[in-house]
Amino acid sequence: MDQANNTASLSKSKFVQGLQCHKALYLQIHHPELADPVTPEREALFRTGYEVGELAQSLFPGGVVIPYDPNDYDGQIARTRAEIEKGTDVLYEAAFSYDGVFVKVDILRQGKAGWELYEVKSSASVQPYHIPDIAVQYYVLTGAGIEISSAHLVHINGEFVKNGAIQPDKFFVLEDMTGTVQDMEDFVRTEIGKMKVMVSGGMPVIDIGPYCKTPFDCNFYGYCWQRVPENSVFSLRNKGVDKFALYRNGIIRLQDVPLDILNSRQRQQAEFFLNEKEFADRKALKSFLENVRYPIYFLDFETFATTIPLYDGTSPFQQVPYQYSLHYLECEGAELGHHEFLARPNVDPREEVAANLCLRIPDDACVLAFNAPFETRILRKLADASPRFKKKLERIIDNAIDLAVPFRSRYVYHWEMNGSWSQKVVLPLLANDLSYKGMEVANGSMAMDAYFAMCASRDPLEIARIRENLLKYCALDTLGMVRILERLRAIAEGGKITGYNQE
Numbered sequence: 022m023d024q025a026n027n028t029a030s031l032s033k034s035k036f037v038q039g040l041q042c043h044k045a046l047y048l049q050i051h052h053p054e055l056a057d058p059v060t061p062e063r064e065a066l067f068r069t070g071y072e073v074g075e076l077a078q079s080l081f082p083g084g085v086v087i088p089y090d091p092n093d094y095d096g097q098i099a100r101t102r103a104e105i106e107k108g109t110d111v112l113y114e115a116a117f118s119y120d121g122v123f124v125k126v127d128i129l130r131q132g133k134a135g136w137e138l139y140e141v142k143s144s145a146s147v148q149p150y151h152i153p154d155i156a157v158q159y160y161v162l163t164g165a166g167i168e169i170s171s172a173h174l175v176h177i178n179g180e181f182v183k184n185g186a187i188q189p190d191k192f193f194v195l196e197d198m199t200g201t202v203q204d205m206e207d208f209v210r211t212e213i214g215k216m217k218v219m220v221s222g223g224m225p226v227i228d229i230g231p232y233c234k235t236p237f238d239c240n241f242y243g244y245c246w247q248r249v250p251e252n253s254v255f256s257l258r259n260k261g262v263d264k265f266a267l268y269r270n271g272i273i274r275l276q277d278v279p280l281d282i283l284n285s286r287q288r289q290q291a292e293f294f295l296n297e298k299e300f301a302d303r304k305a306l307k308s309f310l311e312n313v314r315y316p317i318y319f320l321d322f323e324t325f326a327t328t329i330p331l332y333d334g335t336s337p338f339q340q341v342p343y344q345y346s347l348h349y350l351e352c353e354g355a356e357l358g359h360h361e362f363l364a365r366p367n368v369d370p371r372e373e374v375a376a377n378l379c380l381r382i383p384d385d386a387c388v389l390a391f392n393a394p395f396e397t398r399i400l401r402k403l404a405d406a407s408p409r410f411k412k413k414l415e416r417i418i419d420n421a422i423d424l425a426v427p428f429r430s431r432y433v434y435h436w437e438m439n440g441s442w443s444q445k446v447v448l449p450l451l452a453n454d455l456s457y458k459g460m461e462v463a464n465g466s467m468a469m470d471a472y473f474a475m476c477a478s479r480d481p482l483e484i485a486r487i488r489e490n491l492l493k494y495c496a497l498d499t500l501g502m503v504r505i506l507e508r509l510r511a512i513a514e515g516g517k518i519t520g521y522n523q524e
């Protein structure tokens with residue numbers, strides 16, 4: 022429940038949560054202890070939102086901040102009033118309450134015709150779920166006697182390219198949403214009314230549905246989904262059968278799904294899983310492998326992406342490579358070689374990555390990457406940013422082959438893949454002596470966090486430890502590709518998919 026000295030029972034975020042699912046709102050108010058733990062990804066989103074919000078304040082500089090205090094809504098409202106009465110014309114995080122709803126407004130600015138309201142979002146376009154967020158603020162502020170002349174969504178310009186200090190007027194796009202939110206006044210009033218009645222009663226009976234993940238991952242996912250067994254209709258990958266329709270009809274376990282209603286990929290997933298089967302289309306696999314010729318270079322990048330670009334020439338959300346691992350085989354039977362590169366902390370890594378990579382990969386190399394479209398996108402951006410290496414990088418792109426194809430196309434399929442073709446799933450099946458288990462850095466997002474921790478650290482020992490973990494992780498990705506290629510060749514010649522290196 023909101024703190025005792027907070028007179029509002031709802032807030033902007035709770036209103037938005039209630040629109041997604043009444044039960045989520047009820048649980049948030051009465052049983053917040055049932056919420057899932059906050060993940061590092063979610064924490065990172067909060068941090069980004071905070072940084073973007075601060076940057077947006079510089080669109081209208083010189084304003085007064087009303088600091089957030091979860092224990093004192095009334096105090097924040099009083100401080101906001103006092104600033105308005107004093108004649109302050111730009112407020113950040115201004116607080117208001119009306120009809121039992123407390124809101125904080127990212128930016129409120131006194132214009133010629135009245136107050137202008139600005140809601141800041143860290144996305145590159147207007148999303149439908151942004152609109153009720155602004156509408157409830159408009160409703161509360163007008164109800165609280167503030168004359169709003171316009172309401173805007175401030176989002177990021179996805180086309181922005183950094184060149185020197187970030188210019189907020191180029192980085193952000195302002196969308197006028199005034200008419201839209203004015204039209205939603207009745208809707209907001211009605212929804213608030215329904216939510217207030219709902220939260221003062223018993224827990225609403227709402228079963229799981231598509232809204233559990235749309236528009237946001239619900240905080241109570243773990244609580245509500247605990248009764249869904251591990252191998253259920255929801256394990257089915259890709260588009261196809263309506264999983265919630267099956268669920269509502271009592272078909273929950275994978276073994277209860279009638280196979281004839283599934284499309285071919287989902288049917289194969291279910292059939293193989295239930296019967297523990299494996300399959301190899303050796304003809305298709307052989308024809309794929311015929312394109313893989315020596316010298317073979319196995320490439321994997323690690324990248325970071327930030328909402329606010331760090332380096333000139335980069336855009337919001339752009340993947341910037343800071344590390345690569347490159348195993349190579351010059352010819353059949355040759356000893357496996359390895360090159361790797363990890364950028365120094367806090368420098369734009371792109372030029373060094375490009376230079377180093379071009380030095381290591383010969384012109385005639387066949388470059389294997391697992392999910393190569395990702396690697397080729399990175400290479401293309403590097404080529405655009407580094408004219409000196411453009412030609413060479415383009416050759417690498419031309420020579421790239423996607424090692425994920427046999428799995429994505431299901432030339433090779435094993436029931437434990439359960440519809441997935443990711444390297445993290447495929448590798449332990451094909452070569453169970455290689456594993457990411459127990460590694461301090463064990464996936465791409467952990468690697469990105471580790472890279473930023475390395476950039477923030479001033480402790481040489483810690484920097485050295487993080488470097489070692491990052492190098493170890495990326496090297497395992499390309500060593501894994503080497504092993505996957507070996508295994509695919511063996512499978513093409515009649516070998517089994519699993520059973521290799523089994524203890």
Ligand code: SF4
Pocket residue numbers: 041042043044045046048227228229230232233234239240241242243245246
């Ligand atoms: S997990 Fe789904 S059903 Fe449960 S509260 Fe969240 S949205 Fe509602």
